[in-house]
Amino acid sequence: xxxxxxxxxxxxxxxxxxxxxxxxxxxxxxxxxxxxxxxxxxxxxxxxxxxxxxxxxxxxxxxxxxxxxxxxxxxxxxxxxxxxxxxxxxxxxxxxxxxxxxxxxxxxxxxxxxxxxxxxxxxxxxxxxxxxxxxxxxxxxxxxxxxxxxxxxxxxxxxxxxxxxxxxxxxxxxxxxxxxxxxxxxxxxxxxxxxxxxxxxxxxxxxxxxxxxxxxxxxxxxxxxxxxxxxxxxxxxxxxxxxxxxxxxxxxxxxxxxxxxxxxxxxxxxxxxxxxxxxxxxxxxxxxxxxxxxxxxxxxxxxxxxxxxxxxxxxxxxxxxxxxxx
Numbered sequence: 001x002x003x004x005x006x007x008x009x010x011x012x013x014x015x016x017x018x019x020x021x022x023x024x025x026x027x028x029x030x031x032x033x034x035x036x037x038x039x040x041x042x043x044x045x046x047x048x049x050x051x052x053x054x055x056x057x058x059x060x061x062x063x064x065x066x067x068x069x070x071x072x073x074x075x076x077x078x079x080x081x082x083x084x085x086x087x088x089x090x091x092x093x094x095x096x097x098x099x100x101x102x103x104x105x106x107x108x109x110x111x112x113x114x115x116x117x118x119x120x121x122x123x124x125x126x127x128x129x130x131x132x133x134x135x136x137x138x139x140x141x142x143x144x145x146x147x148x149x150x151x152x153x154x155x156x157x158x159x160x161x162x163x164x165x166x167x168x169x170x171x172x173x174x175x176x177x178x179x180x181x182x183x184x185x186x187x188x189x190x191x192x193x194x195x196x197x198x199x200x201x202x203x204x205x206x207x208x209x210x211x212x213x214x215x216x217x218x219x220x221x222x223x224x225x226x227x228x229x230x231x232x233x234x235x236x237x238x239x240x241x242x243x244x245x246x247x248x249x250x251x252x253x254x255x256x257x258x259x260x261x262x263x264x265x266x267x268x269x270x271x272x273x274x275x276x277x278x279x280x281x282x283x284x285x286x287x288x289x290x291x292x293x294x295x296x297x298x299x300x301x302x303x304x305x306x307x308x309x310x311x312x313x314x315x316x317x318x319x320x321x322x323x324x325x326x
Contacts, residue, residue, distance in 0.1 A: 002026060004098060007284045008105055010255040017051050020258075020282055023291045024054050031069040033061055034290050041268070052270040056262070056280045056294035062089035062238045070094040070288040079131035080237040089237045091133070094288045099240045102285040103137045104144070106254040110244045111175070111198070118147040118167055122178030122186070123202070124154050133237055134202060138177060161190045164197060171196050176225075177233070179204050180217055187224020200231040200244075214249045214309075234309065238293055240285035243307070250306050256284040259307045261299060273303045276310060 002022050010016050025045045027034050034057055038044070043055045061067055062080075064087070072094040080089040093099060107114055119142045126132040142150040149167060153160045167174045174197040178186075183201055199221060212220075218230040229247030243251040243259070253259060261277030263269040271277045279297040286293075301307045 007256050020051050027069045033065045033067050056292045057290045058294045063087045067289045078133040078237050091237050102241045109254050114144045118174045119145045119150040120176045121152045122182045157186050193226035199225050202233050239283045241283045249308050258282045276300050
Protein backbone atom coordinates (compact mmCIF):
# COMPACT_ATOMS: atom_id res chain seq x y z
CA UNK A 1 0.00 0.00 0.00
CA UNK A 2 1.29 3.47 -0.91
CA UNK A 3 1.70 5.64 2.18
CA UNK A 4 0.48 9.23 2.57
CA UNK A 5 3.92 10.15 3.87
CA UNK A 6 5.51 9.01 0.61
CA UNK A 7 3.04 11.05 -1.46
CA UNK A 8 3.34 14.28 0.52
CA UNK A 9 7.13 14.15 0.85
CA UNK A 10 8.05 13.83 -2.84
CA UNK A 11 11.33 15.65 -3.45
CA UNK A 12 12.12 15.00 -7.13
CA UNK A 13 10.62 14.17 -10.52
CA UNK A 14 12.09 10.67 -10.27
CA UNK A 15 10.30 10.12 -6.95
CA UNK A 16 7.06 11.47 -8.41
CA UNK A 17 7.27 9.14 -11.40
CA UNK A 18 8.04 6.08 -9.26
CA UNK A 19 5.10 6.74 -6.92
CA UNK A 20 2.78 7.57 -9.83
CA UNK A 21 3.55 4.18 -11.41
CA UNK A 22 2.90 2.46 -8.08
CA UNK A 23 -0.40 4.33 -7.71
CA UNK A 24 -1.38 3.30 -11.23
CA UNK A 25 -0.76 -0.37 -10.45
CA UNK A 26 -2.72 -0.06 -7.20
CA UNK A 27 -5.69 1.64 -8.86
CA UNK A 28 -5.68 -0.73 -11.83
CA UNK A 29 -6.06 -3.56 -9.33
CA UNK A 30 -8.59 -1.97 -6.94
CA UNK A 31 -10.65 0.51 -8.98
CA UNK A 32 -13.28 -1.34 -11.05
CA UNK A 33 -14.21 1.66 -13.19
CA UNK A 34 -10.61 2.56 -13.96
CA UNK A 35 -9.72 -1.09 -14.61
CA UNK A 36 -12.61 -1.40 -17.09
CA UNK A 37 -11.48 1.78 -18.85
CA UNK A 38 -7.88 0.51 -19.10
CA UNK A 39 -9.13 -2.86 -20.38
CA UNK A 40 -11.09 -1.15 -23.16
CA UNK A 41 -7.88 0.59 -24.19
CA UNK A 42 -5.93 -2.69 -23.92
CA UNK A 43 -3.64 -1.05 -21.36
CA UNK A 44 -2.18 -3.37 -18.71
CA UNK A 45 0.46 -2.57 -16.05
CA UNK A 46 2.96 -4.59 -18.09
CA UNK A 47 2.49 -2.03 -20.92
CA UNK A 48 3.09 0.99 -18.67
CA UNK A 49 6.78 1.88 -18.52
CA UNK A 50 6.57 5.67 -18.14
CA UNK A 51 4.10 8.11 -16.62
CA UNK A 52 3.12 9.26 -20.11
CA UNK A 53 1.92 5.70 -20.85
CA UNK A 54 -0.69 5.80 -18.06
CA UNK A 55 -4.32 6.10 -19.27
CA UNK A 56 -6.21 9.17 -18.00
CA UNK A 57 -9.82 8.61 -16.98
CA UNK A 58 -12.25 11.12 -18.55
CA UNK A 59 -13.64 13.34 -15.83
CA UNK A 60 -17.25 12.58 -16.90
CA UNK A 61 -16.96 9.22 -15.15
CA UNK A 62 -17.41 11.01 -11.83
CA UNK A 63 -20.94 11.84 -13.05
CA UNK A 64 -21.98 8.33 -14.00
CA UNK A 65 -19.90 5.90 -11.91
CA UNK A 66 -18.58 5.37 -8.39
CA UNK A 67 -14.89 6.03 -8.94
CA UNK A 68 -13.33 4.24 -5.96
CA UNK A 69 -10.09 2.40 -5.24
CA UNK A 70 -11.06 1.49 -1.68
CA UNK A 71 -13.60 -0.71 0.09
CA UNK A 72 -13.60 1.49 3.19
CA UNK A 73 -16.77 3.38 4.21
CA UNK A 74 -17.46 6.72 2.50
CA UNK A 75 -16.54 9.54 4.90
CA UNK A 76 -17.57 12.46 2.66
CA UNK A 77 -19.06 13.06 -0.77
CA UNK A 78 -18.12 16.22 -2.64
CA UNK A 79 -20.38 17.32 -5.48
CA UNK A 80 -19.87 19.74 -8.35
CA UNK A 81 -22.07 22.72 -9.05
CA UNK A 82 -24.33 22.21 -12.04
CA UNK A 83 -27.04 23.97 -13.98
CA UNK A 84 -30.61 22.98 -13.15
CA UNK A 85 -31.29 19.47 -14.38
CA UNK A 86 -27.68 18.67 -15.22
CA UNK A 87 -25.88 15.69 -13.73
CA UNK A 88 -23.30 16.66 -11.12
CA UNK A 89 -19.98 14.99 -10.41
CA UNK A 90 -19.57 13.07 -7.18
CA UNK A 91 -16.20 12.51 -5.56
CA UNK A 92 -16.48 9.81 -2.90
CA UNK A 93 -13.88 10.09 -0.14
CA UNK A 94 -12.95 7.19 2.09
CA UNK A 95 -10.13 9.16 3.76
CA UNK A 96 -10.91 12.82 4.37
CA UNK A 97 -7.48 13.28 5.95
CA UNK A 98 -5.93 12.91 2.49
CA UNK A 99 -7.78 16.03 1.34
CA UNK A 100 -7.00 17.98 4.49
CA UNK A 101 -3.31 17.11 4.37
CA UNK A 102 -3.16 17.96 0.67
CA UNK A 103 -4.63 21.48 0.87
CA UNK A 104 -2.84 22.39 4.12
CA UNK A 105 0.56 21.29 2.82
CA UNK A 106 -0.04 22.95 -0.55
CA UNK A 107 -0.97 26.25 1.12
CA UNK A 108 2.15 26.06 3.28
CA UNK A 109 4.24 25.22 0.20
CA UNK A 110 3.13 28.36 -1.68
CA UNK A 111 2.12 30.86 1.03
CA UNK A 112 3.57 29.79 4.37
CA UNK A 113 1.84 29.21 7.70
CA UNK A 114 -1.95 29.66 7.60
CA UNK A 115 -1.83 31.09 11.15
CA UNK A 116 -0.03 34.14 9.75
CA UNK A 117 -3.13 35.07 7.70
CA UNK A 118 -6.60 36.41 8.24
CA UNK A 119 -8.76 34.50 5.73
CA UNK A 120 -11.73 36.37 4.22
CA UNK A 121 -13.92 34.28 1.91
CA UNK A 122 -16.30 35.77 -0.66
CA UNK A 123 -17.86 32.61 -2.10
CA UNK A 124 -21.64 33.20 -2.21
CA UNK A 125 -22.46 30.75 -5.02
CA UNK A 126 -20.63 27.94 -3.22
CA UNK A 127 -22.21 28.69 0.14
CA UNK A 128 -25.64 28.37 -1.46
CA UNK A 129 -25.26 24.61 -1.99
CA UNK A 130 -24.08 21.54 -0.11
CA UNK A 131 -21.10 19.37 -0.91
CA UNK A 132 -18.57 21.97 -2.11
CA UNK A 133 -14.97 20.83 -1.64
CA UNK A 134 -13.88 24.49 -1.93
CA UNK A 135 -16.12 25.53 0.98
CA UNK A 136 -14.81 22.62 3.05
CA UNK A 137 -11.21 23.69 2.39
CA UNK A 138 -11.75 27.41 2.98
CA UNK A 139 -13.78 26.80 6.14
CA UNK A 140 -10.92 24.72 7.53
CA UNK A 141 -8.36 27.39 6.55
CA UNK A 142 -10.52 29.98 8.37
CA UNK A 143 -10.57 27.81 11.50
CA UNK A 144 -6.88 26.97 11.30
CA UNK A 145 -5.94 30.64 10.88
CA UNK A 146 -7.11 31.17 14.49
CA UNK A 147 -7.77 34.83 13.66
CA UNK A 148 -10.90 36.50 15.03
CA UNK A 149 -11.49 38.47 11.81
CA UNK A 150 -11.41 35.38 9.54
CA UNK A 151 -14.77 34.37 8.09
CA UNK A 152 -17.22 34.07 5.19
CA UNK A 153 -19.02 36.97 3.53
CA UNK A 154 -22.15 36.80 1.38
CA UNK A 155 -23.41 40.16 0.13
CA UNK A 156 -22.23 42.26 3.08
CA UNK A 157 -19.63 44.11 1.02
CA UNK A 158 -19.50 47.17 3.31
CA UNK A 159 -18.51 44.98 6.23
CA UNK A 160 -15.91 43.16 4.11
CA UNK A 161 -14.32 46.41 2.92
CA UNK A 162 -14.24 47.86 6.45
CA UNK A 163 -12.52 44.69 7.67
CA UNK A 164 -9.97 44.87 4.85
CA UNK A 165 -9.21 48.51 5.66
CA UNK A 166 -8.75 47.83 9.37
CA UNK A 167 -6.44 44.89 8.63
CA UNK A 168 -4.40 47.07 6.27
CA UNK A 169 -3.92 49.64 9.04
CA UNK A 170 -2.55 46.84 11.25
CA UNK A 171 -0.37 45.59 8.36
CA UNK A 172 -1.94 42.17 8.86
CA UNK A 173 -1.28 39.55 6.18
CA UNK A 174 -4.67 38.71 4.68
CA UNK A 175 -6.03 36.28 2.12
CA UNK A 176 -9.16 37.43 0.29
CA UNK A 177 -10.39 34.42 -1.67
CA UNK A 178 -13.45 34.86 -3.85
CA UNK A 179 -15.39 33.74 -6.88
CA UNK A 180 -14.82 36.10 -9.80
CA UNK A 181 -18.30 37.66 -10.04
CA UNK A 182 -18.36 38.45 -6.30
CA UNK A 183 -14.93 40.13 -6.41
CA UNK A 184 -16.13 42.21 -9.36
CA UNK A 185 -19.22 43.22 -7.37
CA UNK A 186 -16.91 44.64 -4.69
CA UNK A 187 -14.64 46.67 -7.00
CA UNK A 188 -17.67 48.17 -8.77
CA UNK A 189 -18.64 49.81 -5.48
CA UNK A 190 -15.29 50.43 -3.78
CA UNK A 191 -11.77 51.54 -4.66
CA UNK A 192 -9.11 50.02 -2.41
CA UNK A 193 -5.34 50.15 -2.09
CA UNK A 194 -4.27 46.88 -0.50
CA UNK A 195 -0.61 46.37 0.46
CA UNK A 196 -0.86 43.39 2.81
CA UNK A 197 -3.63 41.37 1.13
CA UNK A 198 -3.43 38.50 -1.35
CA UNK A 199 -6.50 38.68 -3.62
CA UNK A 200 -7.21 35.21 -5.00
CA UNK A 201 -9.93 34.36 -7.52
CA UNK A 202 -11.29 30.86 -7.81
CA UNK A 203 -12.74 31.46 -11.29
CA UNK A 204 -16.29 31.31 -12.50
CA UNK A 205 -19.09 33.76 -13.13
CA UNK A 206 -21.63 31.02 -12.23
CA UNK A 207 -24.13 32.58 -14.63
CA UNK A 208 -24.15 35.85 -12.66
CA UNK A 209 -22.16 37.87 -15.23
CA UNK A 210 -20.92 37.47 -18.76
CA UNK A 211 -17.64 35.58 -18.96
CA UNK A 212 -14.47 37.67 -19.25
CA UNK A 213 -11.05 36.68 -20.51
CA UNK A 214 -8.54 36.33 -17.70
CA UNK A 215 -6.49 39.40 -18.65
CA UNK A 216 -9.56 41.64 -18.58
CA UNK A 217 -10.80 40.15 -15.29
CA UNK A 218 -7.43 40.49 -13.59
CA UNK A 219 -6.87 44.02 -14.90
CA UNK A 220 -10.24 45.11 -13.49
CA UNK A 221 -9.57 43.43 -10.12
CA UNK A 222 -6.01 44.79 -9.87
CA UNK A 223 -7.25 48.34 -10.45
CA UNK A 224 -10.12 47.98 -7.99
CA UNK A 225 -8.20 46.37 -5.15
CA UNK A 226 -5.02 48.35 -5.78
CA UNK A 227 -2.81 45.24 -5.95
CA UNK A 228 0.04 44.33 -8.31
CA UNK A 229 -1.14 40.77 -9.02
CA UNK A 230 -4.30 38.70 -8.80
CA UNK A 231 -3.66 35.20 -7.53
CA UNK A 232 -5.71 32.22 -8.69
CA UNK A 233 -6.59 28.75 -7.42
CA UNK A 234 -7.07 25.80 -9.79
CA UNK A 235 -9.00 22.94 -8.29
CA UNK A 236 -12.12 20.91 -8.91
CA UNK A 237 -14.52 18.53 -7.23
CA UNK A 238 -12.77 15.51 -8.74
CA UNK A 239 -9.34 16.48 -7.36
CA UNK A 240 -7.95 16.60 -3.83
CA UNK A 241 -5.10 18.97 -4.71
CA UNK A 242 -4.93 22.56 -5.92
CA UNK A 243 -2.51 24.43 -8.14
CA UNK A 244 -1.90 28.12 -7.47
CA UNK A 245 -1.03 31.09 -9.63
CA UNK A 246 0.68 34.04 -7.98
CA UNK A 247 0.12 36.23 -11.02
CA UNK A 248 -0.32 36.25 -14.81
CA UNK A 249 -2.47 33.11 -14.76
CA UNK A 250 0.59 30.83 -14.62
CA UNK A 251 -0.13 27.94 -12.24
CA UNK A 252 2.30 25.84 -10.23
CA UNK A 253 1.50 22.43 -8.77
CA UNK A 254 2.51 21.12 -5.35
CA UNK A 255 5.11 18.30 -5.58
CA UNK A 256 2.48 15.51 -5.56
CA UNK A 257 0.48 16.94 -8.49
CA UNK A 258 1.41 17.30 -12.16
CA UNK A 259 -0.35 18.64 -15.26
CA UNK A 260 0.22 17.32 -18.79
CA UNK A 261 -1.56 18.11 -22.06
CA UNK A 262 -3.02 15.61 -24.49
CA UNK A 263 -3.49 15.99 -28.23
CA UNK A 264 -6.99 17.33 -28.92
CA UNK A 265 -7.34 14.98 -31.91
CA UNK A 266 -5.84 11.92 -30.19
CA UNK A 267 -6.73 11.76 -26.51
CA UNK A 268 -4.17 9.04 -25.77
CA UNK A 269 -1.19 11.06 -26.99
CA UNK A 270 0.65 13.19 -24.40
CA UNK A 271 2.20 16.32 -25.89
CA UNK A 272 5.54 17.98 -25.35
CA UNK A 273 5.77 21.36 -23.60
CA UNK A 274 4.33 24.61 -24.97
CA UNK A 275 1.57 23.03 -27.07
CA UNK A 276 -2.10 23.73 -26.48
CA UNK A 277 -4.07 20.62 -25.59
CA UNK A 278 -6.50 19.01 -23.21
CA UNK A 279 -5.45 19.23 -19.57
CA UNK A 280 -4.61 15.92 -17.91
CA UNK A 281 -4.00 15.98 -14.16
CA UNK A 282 -2.04 13.54 -12.03
CA UNK A 283 -3.18 14.08 -8.44
CA UNK A 284 -1.49 11.52 -6.23
CA UNK A 285 -3.65 12.64 -3.28
CA UNK A 286 -6.53 10.96 -5.19
CA UNK A 287 -5.23 7.66 -3.88
CA UNK A 288 -8.66 6.23 -3.04
CA UNK A 289 -10.46 7.39 -6.21
CA UNK A 290 -8.47 7.96 -9.42
CA UNK A 291 -5.19 9.86 -9.62
CA UNK A 292 -5.15 10.17 -13.43
CA UNK A 293 -7.86 12.43 -14.83
CA UNK A 294 -8.50 13.88 -18.29
CA UNK A 295 -10.28 17.18 -17.64
CA UNK A 296 -12.43 19.28 -19.96
CA UNK A 297 -10.03 22.23 -19.80
CA UNK A 298 -7.70 23.36 -22.57
CA UNK A 299 -4.28 24.64 -21.61
CA UNK A 300 -0.56 24.76 -22.14
CA UNK A 301 2.33 23.48 -20.00
CA UNK A 302 5.73 25.20 -20.13
CA UNK A 303 9.21 23.69 -19.81
CA UNK A 304 9.14 24.15 -16.01
CA UNK A 305 5.90 22.19 -15.58
CA UNK A 306 3.88 25.36 -14.94
CA UNK A 307 0.62 25.66 -16.84
CA UNK A 308 -2.06 28.09 -17.97
CA UNK A 309 -5.72 27.50 -18.71
CA UNK A 310 -6.85 28.72 -22.11
CA UNK A 311 -10.45 27.56 -22.29
CA UNK A 312 -12.74 24.55 -22.38
CA UNK A 313 -13.57 21.88 -24.91
CA UNK A 314 -16.65 22.71 -27.00
CA UNK A 315 -19.63 20.97 -25.40
CA UNK A 316 -17.08 19.52 -22.98
CA UNK A 317 -16.43 16.58 -25.33
CA UNK A 318 -13.21 14.68 -24.90
CA UNK A 319 -12.70 13.09 -28.28
CA UNK A 320 -11.49 9.50 -28.30
CA UNK A 321 -12.07 9.04 -24.58
CA UNK A 322 -15.80 8.44 -24.44
CA UNK A 323 -15.68 4.66 -24.51
CA UNK A 324 -17.58 4.18 -21.27
CA UNK A 325 -18.95 7.62 -20.55
CA UNK A 326 -22.22 6.95 -22.36
